[in-house]
Amino acid sequence: MKNKDFTRRRFITTVSVGSAAAVVSGAIPTFGKITTLNNETGKLAILGGIPVVKEKVWPAWPYVDEKMVEAIARTTRSGIWCRIQSSTGTVPTFELEYAKLMGTKFALGTGSGTQALSTCVEALGIGPGDEVITSPYTDMGTISSIITSRALPVMADLDPESFQLDPREVERRITENTKAIMPVHIMGQPCNMERIMAIAKKHNLKVIEDTCQAHLGVYQGKVLGTIGDLGCFSFQTSKTISCGEGGGIIGNNEELMDKCYTVQNHGTSRKGRSETIGPKYRMNEFEGAILLAQLGGAKDRFALRNKNAAYLTSKLKNFPGLVPQKLYEGTESGSFYLYTMSYHKEHFNNAPRDKFLKALSAEGIVMSGYIANGLHKEPWVDHILNLKVYQKMYSPARLKQYLEELACPKCDQVCADMVMLWASGPLLGTQADMDDIISAIMKVYDNRDKLNSI
Ligand SMILES: Cc1ncc(COP(=O)(O)O)c(C=O)c1O
Numbered sequence: 073m074k075n076k077d078f079t080r081r082r083f084i085t086t087v088s089v090g091s092a093a094a095v096v097s098g099a100i101p102t103f104g105k106i107t108t109l110n111n112e113t114g115k116l117a118i119l120g121g122i123p124v125v126k127e128k129v130w131p132a133w134p135y136v137d138e139k140m141v142e143a144i145a146r147t148t149r150s151g152i153w154c155r156i157q158s159s160t161g162t163v164p165t166f167e168l169e170y171a172k173l174m175g176t177k178f179a180l181g182t183g184s185g186t187q188a189l190s191t192c193v194e195a196l197g198i199g200p201g202d203e204v205i206t207s208p209y210t211d212m213g214t215i216s217s218i219i220t221s222r223a224l225p226v227m228a229d230l231d232p233e234s235f236q237l238d239p240r241e242v243e244r245r246i247t248e249n250t251k252a253i254m255p256v257h258i259m260g261q262p263c264n265m266e267r268i269m270a271i272a273k274k275h276n277l278k279v280i281e282d283t284c285q286a287h288l289g290v291y292q293g294k295v296l297g298t299i300g301d302l303g304c305f306s307f308q309t310s311k312t313i314s315c316g317e318g319g320g321i322i323g324n325n326e327e328l329m330d331k332c333y334t335v336q337n338h339g340t341s342r343k344g345r346s347e348t349i350g351p352k353y354r355m356n357e358f359e360g361a362i363l364l365a366q367l368g369g370a371k372d373r374f375a376l377r378n379k380n381a382a383y384l385t386s387k388l389k390n391f392p393g394l395v396p397q398k399l400y401e402g403t404e405s406g407s408f409y410l411y412t413m414s415y416h417k418e419h420f421n422n423a424p425r426d427k428f429l430k431a432l433s434a435e436g437i438v439m440s441g442y443i444a445n446g447l448h449k450e451p452w453v454d455h456i457l458n459l460k461v462y463q464k465m466y467s468p469a470r471l472k473q474y475l476e477e478l479a480c481p482k483c484d485q486v487c488a489d490m491v492m493l494w495a496s497g498p499l500l501g502t503q504a505d506m507d508d509i510i511s512a513i514m515k516v517y518d519n520r521d522k523l524n525s526i
Pocket of ligand 1: 187256
């Protein structure tokens with residue numbers, strides 16, 4: 073018996089025949105709570121059985137405490153609502169504290185993650201005629217930051233196990249117009265930055281890290297967002313540090329960070345000179361207040377998400393039906409904005425993902441797919457290719473090649489197979505909560521022969 077957590081006798085009395093066979097064959101070495109045989113608890117809830125979890129209440133998200141409420145009240149009363157009213161207001165103070173937390177020299181608040189990325193594209197002088205290589209498996213904010221400067225977002229396909237940009241695909245798509253790579257640390261876990269940075273160095277490209285989901289993740293001893301030239305964060309409500317809508321940029325290059333300030337301040341520098349092209353993307357003092365007030369507990373919540381994620385992954389080890397997101401060597405911690413797995417229907421009696429999710433949800437554990445379509449399949453592609461500026465700046469041959477190389481079959485596969493657990497609430501739960509998640513998965517697995525009939 074390979075399983076160390078259970079004696080064979082206890083194991084056989086608590087695990088259904090299907091799972092037992094799989095475990096004995098080495099397919100599932102460890103479990104959390106186990107479903108029982110042939111009673112109402114073992115019967116799928118969707119077929120009238122008793123759910124594994126009744127009325128599960130996860131820790132609420134966004135995180136709220138009295139300190140945050142008081143901070144908003146203080147800002148309201150102060151009349152300092154805009155960052156340029158005071159050099160010691162909540163936004164400048166948040167910038168100092170965020171830089172400290174991230175271990176960078178500088179941080180800059182913006183109104184959203186999209187604005188942070190856009191600011192960096194503009195500050196690096198990337199515009200019409202230039203190309204930026206990025207992932208199709210991301211939020212539209214990533215692409216938007218490139219097309220608002222009228223540059224060409226070039227999609228590179230994914231590593232289907234990590235759901236991250238495949239560095240080989242990135243290198244394949246470099247042209248003489250490529251100016252930057254925008255790796256997206258999807259789900260908050262690190263890309264293969266060692267390879268991406270090596271490619272950038274070899275081809276003299278800038279790297280803007282889309283760290284919008286990846287607050288506090290660490291790769292090879294470096295905090296995500298500090299590996300490339302600039303790192304961009306989102307503080308939108310769902311993110312692991314949040315203020316409704318907000319964003320930030322971190323970096324160590326003073327001149328470049330000053331440029332970022334100027335760009336997001338409608339082109340006006342800290343010295344008050346109107347110098348360049350720039351929208352108004354400033355973070356406001358209410359956003360600064362709520363962010364500052366929650367920074368204190370951010371590291372503890374981050375550690376808890378990592379602990380619970382590691383526990384779930386240990387329980388799913390060698391279970392072929394759900395395979396957690398692959399983490400690259402050098403990953404010391406992830407943000408775990410989402411906890412994601414690929415669903416392998418061949419181990420669930422070929423039941424489609426939706427049937428698995430429906431059965432799981434009836435057991436009281438809600439999971440879902442994530443991005444339905446890679447962004448290479450969305451209408452913005454046709455839109456920009458029909459714009460005069462793109463037709464003027466990129467040759468017909470380049471635009472033809474662009475369309476021909478747009479296919480990202482690995483990304484399509486990831487979109488179809490992905491199963492995600494919303495992490496900010498559930499991963500802030502207890503170990504018993506994690507056991508409930510595993511029990512529900514295993515109960516559905518035990519009953520996989522019934523999935524196609526639901
Ligand atoms: C990977 C990624 N990039 C960019 C963004 C854009 O950030 P925001 O919504 O704050 O503009 C998001 C937000 O969801 C994101 O997840």
